Amino acid sequence: MTKQEFATLVVAMQAMYGKDFIGTEQALDVWYALLHDLDYQILSKVLQQYMLTNKFKPTVAELREIYTELVSPTISDWSEGWEQVSKAIGHCGMYQEKAAMESFDEITREVVKRLGFQNICLSENIVADRARFAEIYQAIKKRKRTEVNVESALPNLWEMVQNRLAELAQKGQKAIEQEKDKT
Template sequence: MIEVTPQEFDFIRASIKSAYPTFNVMPDQYSIRMWYRMLGDLDYKLCETALMELFATHTYPPQISEIREKCAEYTVPHLKDQGEAWGEVQKAISQYGYYRQEEALESLTPIVREAVKRLGFREICLDENQDAVRAHFFKIYSALAERKSNDAKLPPGILEAKNKYIAQITAQENTAIEQKQQEEAEEDRVCATPEYIDMLMREHGFKR
């Protein structure tokens, strides 16, 4: 994708001002820089088309978020709704069954596959309470779809920074969990020694 050049951004700014002459859009250099920073990664023709649609449907000047959202509508593949996604899962189960998990997962679209992995393919197949399983799947899928939709609207630099922070927090949480597990394992090991058992028996009067 070709990014918007400063000259092309001047045309974008001029078109917004022309479409909404009574509004004070990007009134100073600071706001102009911010708008360019937030829109500069977009393809010019894509941005222009999105603006034309917004001009035709919006009474008020579009905000940065609205422009990016409209551009994302043109470029991001359609995300299935909850019912369509669950139907895809049921089709995979019907076609591949419980024992061909890898093939079933491979047949799913990426976001549906991620939701199924989090819930567990075998659990979906074997759980007798399918209403509860479906409700849980809907919740997981909706969260994944919302995140994917939001990420598609972000400038690449901001998305990269966001993912970096998330990765750091996740790594810290995993380290804390591993440390706690190690401490619990060490505690269990100590409690299982003959010396510790002997001490407990003496404390409770079972042994002198």
């Protein structure tokens, strides 16, 4: 997204939430650094959706979360993953672990690796296994959502902070030089 496109979105946010929505030029730069990697058209739809469903000002995190939900592949619910495991146990049995693992989606495969496919097959407490599966599945799902959401913004924010620190150092150096010239 270009700065011009971002400015269009800022105008919309200010119209909805007030002129002081973002505030300072530095705040505007931070918002842009955290959102500029997103597609303008999609972010525009996200903002419209947010404005229609929320009374309060959005945060960068809220906008990125909605954006991620729109663009990332659907991550199933833990119960769908558990259903895959149950079917694989019935179809493959404990001795065809490789075939079973290939039938799982990415998150289910990771959970089953942690729990052990044969351990699940031989378990005498399927209720406890299902509960552990759900807990691990939800943690992995949350981590993956965060990775998708944050991954592209972090390098840009780091670069922006480094540039801002360099600017401040230059201003400080100029101020010192001006003080020396006065004396």
